[in-house]
Amino acid sequence: MPTMSSNVGGPTVVAQATPPGISALAIVRLTGSKSLDIASLLSKKPFSSFKPGHTLLTYLYNSSGQPLDQVVITYYKAPNSYTGEDVVDISCHGGVSVPKSIITASIACGAVPAPPGEFTKRAFINGKLDLSQAEAVADIIRAKTERSQRVGVAALVGLLSNEITSLRDTLVSIIGKMEVELDFIDHEPSLARPVEWTNKLVLLRGALSSLLNTFSGGRVFRDGAQVVITGNPNVGKSSLLNALVKEERVIVSGKPGTTTDAVDVHYDMCGVPVSFVDTAGIRKPNNSIESAGIDIAKNYLASASLVLWVWSVDSLPNNINSILSNPIFSAPFLVVINKSDLMHKNIPIELSSNNTYKHVLVSVKSGHNVSTLLSSIKESLTKDFSTDQPLLTNKRHEVSIGSSINSLDCALSAAKDGEPIELLLSDLRVALSHLDTILGITTPDHIINSVFDQFCVGK
Ligand SMILES: Nc1nc2c(ncn2[C@@H]2O[C@H](COP(=O)(O)OP(=O)(O)O)[C@@H](O)[C@H]2O)c(=O)[nH]1
Ligand SMILES: [Mg+2]
Numbered sequence: 001m002p003t004m005s006s007n008v009g010g011p012t013v014v015a016q017a018t019p020p021g022i023s024a025l026a027i028v029r030l031t032g033s034k035s036l037d038i039a040s041l042l043s044k045k046p047f048s049s050f051k052p053g054h055t056l057l058t059y060l061y062n063s064s065g066q067p068l069d070q071v072v073i074t075y076y077k078a079p080n081s082y083t084g085e086d087v088v089d090i091s092c093h094g095g096v097s098v099p100k101s102i103i104t105a106s107i108a109c110g111a112v113p114a115p116p117g118e119f120t121k122r123a124f125i126n127g128k129l130d131l132s133q134a135e136a137v138a139d140i141i142r143a144k145t146e147r148s149q150r151v152g153v154a155a156l157v158g159l160l161s162n163e164i165t166s167l168r169d170t171l172v173s174i175i176g177k178m179e180v181e182l183d184f185i186d187h188e189p190s191l192a193r194p195v196e197w198t199n200k201l202v203l204l205r206g207a208l209s210s211l212l213n214t215f216s217g218g219r220v221f222r223d224g225a226q227v228v229i230t231g232n233p234n235v236g237k238s239s240l241l242n243a244l245v246k247e248e249r250v251i252v253s254g255k256p257g258t259t260t261d262a263v264d265v266h267y268d269m270c271g272v273p274v275s276f277v278d279t280a281g282i283r284k285p286n287n288s289i290e291s292a293g294i295d296i297a298k299n300y301l302a303s304a305s306l307v308l309w310v311w312s313v314d315s316l317p318n319n320i321n322s323i324l325s326n327p328i329f330s331a332p333f334l335v336v337i338n339k340s341d342l343m344h345k346n347i348p349i350e351l352s353s354n355n356t357y358k359h360v361l362v363s364v365k366s367g368h369n370v371s372t373l374l375s376s377i378k379e380s381l382t383k384d385f386s387t388d389q390p391l392l393t394n395k396r397h398e399v400s401i402g403s404s405i406n407s408l409d410c411a412l413s414a415a416k417d418g419e420p421i422e423l424l425l426s427d428l429r430v431a432l433s434h435l436d437t438i439l440g441i442t443t444p445d446h447i448i449n450s451v452f453d454q455f456c457v458g459k
Contacts, residue, residue, distance in 0.1 A: 084126025117455030131440025224273030233281030
């Protein structure tokens with residue numbers, strides 16, 4: 001159960017659940033113990049008119065008795081509602097005025113305006129969702145592609161919560177058994193069968209670290225990725241971007257230094273939202289515009305999820321391996337060697353023999369291997385994870401799992417050093433508390449509040 005100082009039984013709140021502006025319909029939602037009273041006052045209908053789970057077509061009136069709109073009211077009786085409280089959804093006409101007038105009339109009847117995320121926060125407090133599922137709701141609302149949506153829905157259904165709950169249960173059982181062992185010990189404070197315990201903890205650590213490894217891929221499914229194209233001038237960076245997104249978006253020229261500003265092109269790569277950025281080729285600049293372009297390129301490189309480091313077969317430097325081992329950026333990169341159509345020119349190159357970096361040889365001109373490159377990009381970004389497996393997408397969860405693993409490591413080294421069981425147990429309890437934080441079982445109020453602050457009003 002959530003530990004947050006509960007405001008269940010707090011005021012009945014009201015908010016528009018749909019975005020403001022011109023629309024055919026809008027929804028005004030009430031939650032709290034007075035929801036039904038307010039619906040009854042606004043519609044001048046007795047309580048008995050509202051049947052849980054049923055709709056009621058009715059007019060609503062303000063306090064002066066003037067009709068506001070004809071609406072459809074759906075009543076959800078506690079605990080069978082989104083928030084777990086009495087909920088009334090008023091489906092009214094859209095636009096700015098009607099929903100606002102219904103909110104004003106509801107406030108006159110005793111409701112208060114709902115802060116951002118209040119409905120989902122109450123759902124969490126009432127045990128309808130755990131904290132990671134509540135966060136999934138925010139992800140679903142923000143989803144930009146079908147894949148992002150699928151990851152969010154999977155987390156809402158409980159794919160991630162179930163995985164974490166099962167790892168948590170394993171840890172609880174280890175802690176429980178160790179506590180029993182502690183109770184039976186008379187003189188010897190360290191573990192009787194250290195290897196047995198260590199094996200169990202190592203298995204658990206492995207499962208946690210597999211989950212942790214899904215973070216970069218999961219994050220890409222949720223938020224998309226920025227793929228920055230870099231390389232020397234004239235190797236075909238702009239041509240490559242056009243080929244990848246299958247559109248003529250950037251000027252291609254045989255004159256080196258043509259691209260100065262960075263060009264950002266959004267592309268839906270099989271459901272992964274990718275933004276490809278073409279940048280100025282990095283070299284000693286010829287003028288102040290090119291120099292500014294190179295600075296912009298460096299900024300993009302610093303924030304890239306993946307860099308495509310492009311080379312051309314006719315200008316491959318002899319010391320390419322040492323250049324590749326010293327990138328000016330820290331993001332992972334794919335080496336792309338373009339203009340494979342020029343290979344026949346017998347240019348002295350040392351591609352496969354000496355190159356320790358995996359590369360993709362392409363020709364933008366002939367189209368050779370461009371689709372292979374797209375697959376490699378997708379694989380590098382998503383690590384080939386599927387949206388049907390538990391994926392970490394949230395930084396908060398990543399940090400908690402990382403901390404949990406650190407505490408397990410402390411416990412493991414304590415076991416190895418023959419430290420007292422009490423010491424091990426305290427590390428294991430810390431590891432457990434980090435897992436609990438993800439689910440919201442023992443989560444400080446300020447963390448819970450920061451989760452719900454990210455929501456919009458009305459959700
Ligand atoms: N032969 C050949 N030329 C290419 C290929 N890709 C690009 N080019 C040419 O290389 C020149 C530079 O291309 P551009 O995309 O502007 O390079 P950037 O300076 O790296 O952006 C242009 O004349 C392109 O037509 C390729 O695959 N093969
Ligand atoms: Mg260019």
